[in-house]
Amino acid sequence: MKQTDPHRCHENCLVLFERLSEYIDRELDAPTCKDIEAHIKACKPCQVCLETLKQTVALCRNLERRQVPDTFSLKLKSAIFDLVDKKAD
Ligand SMILES: [Zn+2]
Known part of the structure; x- marks a missing residue:
């Protein structure tokens, strides 16, 4: 497998991260997907990130039928920001 330059990859990761939820919701066009x-x-951190986000989205959809507690969405936000911070290292 071809090695991706980490700096270039890192830039792509941030761009990608912003679009991941749209990607999961299938709101993006085919070339973008x-x-x-x-x-x-090619990017292990993004694989982990996508899996986490997918699980989170699934969890949110399940919870939606009841009520999502505020503390939960706060936890979610900090978990996502945590992931972004780790990538920014
Ligand atoms: Zn990446």
């Missing part, structure tokens, strides 16, 4: 999938295949 392909770009994201290609990046994720």
